[in-house]
Amino acid sequence: MAGLTRPGAGDCHVWWAPVRPSVASMVQLLDDQERTRLARMSRPADRNRFSTAHCLLRILAARYLQESAEHLVIVRSCGQCGGPHGKPRVRARHGRALEVSLSHTADRVVVAVGDAATGVDIERVRPLKNLDRIAAATLSAAETRQLYRVPAAERAETLLAHWTRKEAVLKSVGCGLVVAPRDLVVSGPGEPPQVVMWPEEVPRGPIRLRMLSSPLGAGYVGAAALAGSGDIALWERDGAEIMEQL
Numbered sequence: 001m002a003g004l005t006r007p008g009a010g011d012c013h014v015w016w017a018p019v020r021p022s023v024a025s026m027v028q029l030l031d032d033q034e035r036t037r038l039a040r041m042s043r044p045a046d047r048n049r050f051s052t053a054h055c056l057l058r059i060l061a062a063r064y065l066q067e068s069a070e071h072l073v074i075v076r077s078c079g080q081c082g083g084p085h086g087k088p089r090v091r092a093r094h095g096r097a098l099e100v101s102l103s104h105t106a107d108r109v110v111v112a113v114g115d116a117a118t119g120v121d122i123e124r125v126r127p128l129k130n131l132d133r134i135a136a137a138t139l140s141a142a143e144t145r146q147l148y149r150v151p152a153a154e155r156a157e158t159l160l161a162h163w164t165r166k167e168a169v170l171k172s173v174g175c176g177l178v179v180a181p182r183d184l185v186v187s188g189p190g191e192p193p194q195v196v197m198w199p200e201e202v203p204r205g206p207i208r209l210r211m212l213s214s215p216l217g218a219g220y221v222g223a224a225a226l227a228g229s230g231d232i233a234l235w236e237r238d239g240a241e242i243m244e245q246l
C-alpha cells in the first residue's frame, strides 16, 4: 500500500470516512484489547462505528509510518484508572511514533494526524431536546450568553460547534472529560476558534484550533486542535477509499 507523507510543522491531516458494517476482515485488523472492547458492544451501530474508526486509524498509521499494520502497537492507557482506553498513541519499530486522535458520531468517523499532539472531535448536527440542560453543564457564563444571542433555530448547531472545540482541545492534551468542559472557555460562533481560558488542572501550552468543513457532506460539525503556535494548515480528506480495501 502506498505510503503517506507525514504532516509537516503546523500541519494537521484529518481523514473522514462513512461508518461501514463491521465485517470479519475489519475485526481481524484489530488488536486483542480492541476486540475485547468490541465484543462488549451489543448494539450493531456501536460495533460498526468502533471497528470503522479503529481500522481507519490502524491503516492510516501504517501508511504514514511505512510499516506493516502488524508491527504497529496502539497504546491506550487511561490517566485515571490505567485501563486500556483513552488517548491512542501509535508506536512502531525503532521508536517511531505518530500523533493521532479519533472521533466517531452517527455514521461518520474521523482520524486526525498531526506533527504535534492533536485532538479531533465531530458531532452530527441534530435537534437537542435538552439543550438548556446541556448548555448549563458544558458552557461558561460568557459562552452561555453568546449561545442565547443566537436565533433559537441555530442554537443546537452553535452548541455542538462549541462542544467540538472544547473536546478537540481536551483530547489533544489527553485528559478528555475528566476536566469539566465549562472550565475550558473557547471563542464563540463567528470568531476565529481559540482557547480563551484554560482550566487550572490542565497543562496549558500554545494550541491551534480550527473548525472542520466536513468534506463528506453537510450535517456535521467538528474541530481539530494541534499543540504549538503559529499557523495551522488543515488538510481534510475522504478516507472511504482506504476502508474499501478491507
Ligand SMILES: CC(C)(COP(=O)(O)OP(=O)(O)OC[C@H]1O[C@@H](n2cnc3c(N)ncnc32)[C@H](O)[C@@H]1OP(=O)(O)O)[C@@H](O)C(=O)NCCC(=O)NCCS
Pocket (backbone or CB within 6 Å): 050, 053, 078, 079, 080, 081, 083, 085, 086, 087, 088, 101, 102, 103, 104, 105, 120, 121, 122, 167, 170, 171, 172, 173, 174, 175, 176, 177, 178
Ligand atoms: C474523550 C471523550 C471526551 C470522547 O467522548 P465522545 O464524544 O463520546 O467520543 P468521540 O468519538 O468523539 O471520541 C472517542 C475517542 O476519543 C479518544 N479518547 C478517549 N479518551 C481520551 C482522552 N482522555 N484523551 C484523548 N482522547 C481520548 C479515544 O480514541 C476514543 O475512541 P474509542 O472510545 O473508540 O477508543 C470522552 O470519552 C472522555 O472524556 N473520556 C475520558 C473520561 C475518563 O477518563 N474517565 C475515566 C475513565 S476510568
